[in-house]
Amino acid sequence: MPERSLSAGFRVWQGDGMSAPSIRARVRAEIIEEIKAVARRHLETEGGNLSLRAVARDLGMVSSAIYRYFPSRxxxxxxxxxxxxxxxxxxxxxxxxxxxxxxxxxxxxxxxxxxxxxxxxxxxxxxxxxxxxxxxxxxxxxxxxxxxxxxxxxxxxxxxxxxxxxxxxxxxxxxxxxxxxxxxxxxxxxxxxxxxxxxxxxxxxxxxxxxxxxxxxxxxxxxxxxxxxxxxxxxxxxxxxxxxxxxxxxxxADGRDEADEPSHSEEPDEPGRPDERDELRGRDDDEPGHAAAPAGGSGQPASEE
The missing domain is CATH 1.10.357.10 (Tetracycline Repressor, domain 2)
Structure with missing residues (x-):
């Protein structure tokens, strides 16, 4: 039980010249930390409906003893x-x-x-x-x-x-x-x-x-x-x-990472300029059966926000 740690602490520290009040303060601080650690575990299962009696029980203390450290819930x-x-x-x-x-x-x-x-x-x-x-x-x-x-x-x-x-x-x-x-x-x-x-x-x-x-x-x-x-x-x-x-x-420019920016491998077509790929194929936009690409290009990825 934590209550017995006071006398144990006194025996451990007595040879180092520590006074009884300082030992008590140290032991008290340790018990308070133990109480709070157990209470945090109770928060995970019970929320804020803490029970001092339940915390004391988990610590192996009689319920009245916990009030020496926390006067209330x-x-x-x-x-x-x-x-x-x-x-x-x-x-x-x-x-x-x-x-x-x-x-x-x-x-x-x-x-x-x-x-x-x-x-x-x-x-x-x-x-x-x-x-x-x-x-x-x-x-x-x-x-x-x-x-x-x-x-x-x-x-x-x-x-x-x-x-x-x-x-x-x-x-x-x-x-x-x-x-x-x-x-x-x-x-x-x-x-x-x-x-x-x-x-x-x-x-x-x-x-x-x-x-x-x-x-x-x-x-x-x-x-x-x-x-x-x-x-x-x-x-x-x-x-x-x-x-x-x-x-x-x-x-x-807008606070986004470069990795978030869309990747464009090709320059956008200038208005009125034939597609370079059509030029390489020997075709103009106004050839019969060849429809002009929609403005903006259907293959361009959407810009992410």
């Missing part, structure tokens, strides 16, 4: 939520850091794909953050800052773009007066970093990002809707980059 849920938000924020910021600072669109895609990858790898924790609310649980204020890290990562990319004068002007879509009050409050800590319209676009992209991830995590795209979910996600995130006004990736 809500306290344990809060600890799990904060850690999940922090892990997701770490992933998003790592995705941003992996791309050159001047590649604004690449950074945007780096953040987006990192959020998707983390969420698919941790569906139970993602569901705790963005799934159905846990009955009877109200997230306390200490969850707010960790929850904002992803949108702040996206906003920072737009701030860098705005500072460099590289954001495209927004479409003229009036913002409702009541929404403008909220935007002003959000913009107040960093006056001048973004305009109201730029922040609106950032928040729309943020909503789109988590909407797409939720659809995939919760199986909404797996019922004959989208076969290649990763390609679909990437395309949608490029659309949000357009919405945000971000410039194309360096070396690409």
């Amino acid at each position: 809500d306290a344990l849920l809060t600890a799990l939520i904060i850690e999940a938000y922090q892990a997701l924020g770490d992933a998003a910021e790592a995705g941003d850091a992996a791309v050159a600072r001047d590649d604004l669109r690449g950074r945007w895609l780096g953040v987006s794909h990192a959020v998707r990858a983390w969420s698919l790898a941790h569906p139970a924790e993602y569901a705790l953050l963005y799934g159905s609310p846990v009955p009877g649980y109200a997230a306390p204020s200490e969850t707010v800052v960790p929850a904002q890290r992803v949108v702040f990562a996206l906003a920072e990319i737009m701030v860098d773009g705005a500072a460099a004068g590289r954001l495209a002007p927004p479409e003229a879509t009036p913002v409702p007066p009541r929404v403008r009050v909220d935007l002003a409050r959000l913009l107040a800590p960093r006056p001048g970093a973004l305009t109201e319209d730029q922040l609106v676009r950032c928040m729309a992209a943020w909503s789109q990002l988590f909407g797409l991830v939720s659809f995939e995590v919760f199986g909404r795209l797996a019922q004959g809707v989208v076969e290649d979910s990763e390609a679909y996600f990437d395309h949608q995130m490029r659309l949000t980059a357009d919405l945000a006004g971000l410039p194309a990736e360096p070396g690409h």
Whole structure:
């Protein structure tokens, strides 16, 4: 039982000059981590309906002992939520850091794909953050800052773009007066970093990002809707980059990879010019029985979006 580890730890560390309080703190921290690890396993099968009694039973503890570490189920849920938000924020910021600072669109895609990858790898924790609310649980204020890290990562990319004068002007879509009050409050800590319209676009992209991830995590795209979910996600995130006004990736006119471009082995025919193959065969377009090719050529591959 974990409760017996305190005396064992004391015997192990006593010879190293550690005091009893420091040993207790170390053992307590280890038990807390064990409790959270077991609770995460319960999330995978039970969702947010955690039972402290069930967690204690899996740990070999009497049910009353777990309250020494978490005074309530809500306290344990809060600890799990904060850690999940922090892990997701770490992933998003790592995705941003992996791309050159001047590649604004690449950074945007780096953040987006990192959020998707983390969420698919941790569906139970993602569901705790963005799934159905846990009955009877109200997230306390200490969850707010960790929850904002992803949108702040996206906003920072737009701030860098705005500072460099590289954001495209927004479409003229009036913002409702009541929404403008909220935007002003959000913009107040960093006056001048973004305009109201730029922040609106950032928040729309943020909503789109988590909407797409939720659809995939919760199986909404797996019922004959989208076969290649990763390609679909990437395309949608490029659309949000357009919405945000971000410039194309360096070396690409529209932000797409060269591998995505259609391959053209022949130059398109000029209007009014005979097909070179017909010239080689000694025929003109106006020969009897020879129909002109449709404009654009039937053999040209369709351009992919």
